[in-house]
Amino acid sequence: MAPQSWLPEANLPTADFPLTHLPYGAVEVHGQQHLCVAIGTHLLDLYALAEANLLPTHLHPACQSPTLNALLTQGHQAWTHLRQTLTTLLAADAPHRTLTEAALHSIAGATLLKPIDIPNYTDFYASIHHATRVGLLFRPDQPLLPNYKHIPIGYHGRASSIAVSGTPVIRPTGQTRPSTPSDQPSFIPTNALDYELELALYIGQSNPQGTPIPIEQAPHYIFGISLLNDWSARDLQSWEYQPLGPFLAKNFATTISPWITPLAALEPFRASATPRPSDDPKLLPYLHSKADQTHGALNLKLEVFLSTQTMRDNKLPPFQLSQSNPKDLYWTPAQLVTHHTSNGCNLQIGDILATGTISGPSDASAGCLLELTRNGSVPITLPTGESRTFLLDGDEIILRAHCDAPGHPRIGLGECRATILPARSSL
Ligand code: CA
Numbered sequence: 001m002a003p004q005s006w007l008p009e010a011n012l013p014t015a016d017f018p019l020t021h022l023p024y025g026a027v028e029v030h031g032q033q034h035l036c037v038a039i040g041t042h043l044l045d046l047y048a049l050a051e052a053n054l055l056p057t058h059l060h061p062a063c064q065s066p067t068l069n070a071l072l073t074q075g076h077q078a079w080t081h082l083r084q085t086l087t088t089l090l091a092a093d094a095p096h097r098t099l100t101e102a103a104l105h106s107i108a109g110a111t112l113l114k115p116i117d118i119p120n121y122t123d124f125y126a127s128i129h130h131a132t133r134v135g136l137l138f139r140p141d142q143p144l145l146p147n148y149k150h151i152p153i154g155y156h157g158r159a160s161s162i163a164v165s166g167t168p169v170i171r172p173t174g175q176t177r178p179s180t181p182s183d184q185p186s187f188i189p190t191n192a193l194d195y196e197l198e199l200a201l202y203i204g205q206s207n208p209q210g211t212p213i214p215i216e217q218a219p220h221y222i223f224g225i226s227l228l229n230d231w232s233a234r235d236l237q238s239w240e241y242q243p244l245g246p247f248l249a250k251n252f253a254t255t256i257s258p259w260i261t262p263l264a265a266l267e268p269f270r271a272s273a274t275p276r277p278s279d280d281p282k283l284l285p286y287l288h289s290k291a292d293q294t295h296g297a298l299n300l301k302l303e304v305f306l307s308t309q310t311m312r313d314n315k316l317p318p319f320q321l322s323q324s325n326p327k328d329l330y331w332t333p334a335q336l337v338t339h340h341t342s343n344g345c346n347l348q349i350g351d352i353l354a355t356g357t358i359s360g361p362s363d364a365s366a367g368c369l370l371e372l373t374r375n376g377s378v379p380i381t382l383p384t385g386e387s388r389t390f391l392l393d394g395d396e397i398i399l400r401a402h403c404d405a406p407g408h409p410r411i412g413l414g415e416c417r418a419t420i421l422p423a424r425s426s427l
Contacts, residue, residue: 002409004092007104010040016402016412017041022086023259023414024068024224026115027105033066033113038259038414039090041107048103054089054096056081068116068260072204072223072349079204079223083264112258114164116202119348121162121254122340123198123230123246123356124154128330130359133371149281152331152339154356157230158251162352165257165416171393172252173426174236185239189423190249192234192376193391196357197304197367197399199326200228200256201333202350209346215289218334219263219296221347227257227302227399227416228354234370234390256352257399257416265411269403271299271327286342287335296332300325300413302358302401304367309394310384318398319382321372324358324365393422 004011005019017023017038027036027043034047046063049055055063059082062071071078089100125131128148135143147153171193175185204223207213213221230250237249273293276283289296302325305318331339336353347353357367366372369390373380376389391397396419402412 003087005039005090006092006094006097007040007042007090010090013410015040015410016414018409018411019087019090020409021261021265021411022083022090023261023265024115025258025260026066026113028111028113035063035065035068035071035115037086038107042104043107043110044086044090044100045103045105049089049100052099052103054099054103055085067350068223069350075205076220079262080264083262112164112166114162114256115258115260116350118159118162118350118352120351121157121159121354122154122352123157123250123354124152124331124336125356126152126329126331126336127355127357127359127367129328129361129365130357130367130371133359133366137370137375149330150284152336154336154340155245157254157354159352161251162254162256163418165255165414165418167255167418168421169231169253169255169418170421171423172233172236172248173423174233174248175239176235177239187426189426190233190235191390193420194232194234194369195304195391195397196230196232197302197322197324198228198230198354198356198358199298199300200226201336201353201355202226202260203337203347203353204349206348207341207346210344211341211346212344213338213341213347215287215292215334215338218292218337221337222263222333224260224262225266225298225413226260227401227413228352229255229397229399229416229418230354230357231255232368232370234375253418255416255418257414259414261411261413266298266403268405268408269299269411270295271297273297273332274328274330286338289334292332292334296334297327297329298333299327299405300401300403302326302367302399305398305400306382306388307396307398308382308384308386308392310386311382314384316383318396321380322364322366324360324367326355326358328360328365329355329358391420393420395420
């Protein structure tokens with residue numbers, strides 16, 4: 001039987017946050033930022049638990065810090081110790097239940113904040129299905145570039161514009177391609193605003209500059225995961241991206257879900273790496289590990305929903321745009337960590353390595369509108385009769401994820417959502 005909590009709602013089969021999950025977040029309490037974990041429909045305030053002397057004394061400073069970085073700096077033993085303590089406090093036979101209850105608040109009505117300082121953000125391109133479908137749009141004769149199956153492709157993103165779920169996204173303004181080479185480019189609000197369904201991997205341990213992380217050790221460097229939406233302005237992107245890659249089309253906003261699921265909670269939901277067809281090139285040895293190929297991938301059900309202003313006005317539920325799974329990615333999280341440091345690059349605690357758009361083999365599993373509408377040429381019809389090629393002002397995108405495995409309680413990652421606001425008067 002699954003471990004039970006004294007909070008009955010955490011034991012329901014539909015709960016996102018059962019006792020086996022305990023994702024970390026941050027909440028506003030009297031104008032201050034406190035760390036917390038989610039349990040059932042509640043959150044448990046770590047600052048208050050430390051005040052009540054319910055946490056190990058040596059972890060009080062980290063648990064009373066506004067962000068997770070101090071806890072991560074303490075290392076694996078501290079992470080495990082805290083998780084065990086919290087599990088004990090919330091288990092059905094828990095001691096100190098009255099004191100623990102005093103640190104419990106309902107998530108509904110709480111203001112959730114960004115729980116971690118993110119020094120760096122790298123975005124990969126790990127879905128071969130995404131890379132192939134996008135490639136087909138722009139290079140039908142060679143959708144996949146020759147490097148794809150050898151090297152995890154990525155670029156350095158922008159950490160300063162990462163915001164937590166619920167923060168609106170202002171439509172960006174920028175240069176778009178002139179209609180003929182002799183014309184001036186336009187400088188206008190984007191007409192091709194898109195989302196990208198991704199997972200964020202949070203780095204929990206740093207490596208000294210000049211010291212690559214071998215693939216066998218790479219999983220130890222990841223603290224946890226959350227949902228991530230890499231907002232993209234496709235018209236700005238197509239004009240600016242050559243020869244150096246994405247820039248202003250991507251760095252205006254990125255949204256993360258408020259809960260960071262520790263890797264420890266995801267053990268039952270590991271999967272084997274997606275099988276490489278026999279005619280694919282052999283992996284270079286530094287990217288290959290038997291353990292990683294056997295259980296290095298993550299098996300999660302990901303969903304994307306769109307809610308328009310008209311849908312909300314008519315009390316219609318959000319419309320599901322797609323479903324996919326990170327177990328279909330061509331590269332595993334460990335391969336991304338190892339490749340990133342293979343040249344000696346130093347990762348920092350709190351860094352995000354994002355997977356890139358997570359798409360599957362079918363059209364219904366495409367993780368962005370660029371793929372779903374074939375760059376705006378095939379509109380999507382919504383239940384209201386509205387249609388979309390790209391996002392309009394007032395549209396809200398909601399990412400959700402959950403894991404199921406026989407014999408284990410289901411866990412859900414919480415929501416990553418944001419609404420598009422009109423462009424501001426520009427330069
Ligand atoms: Ca991306």
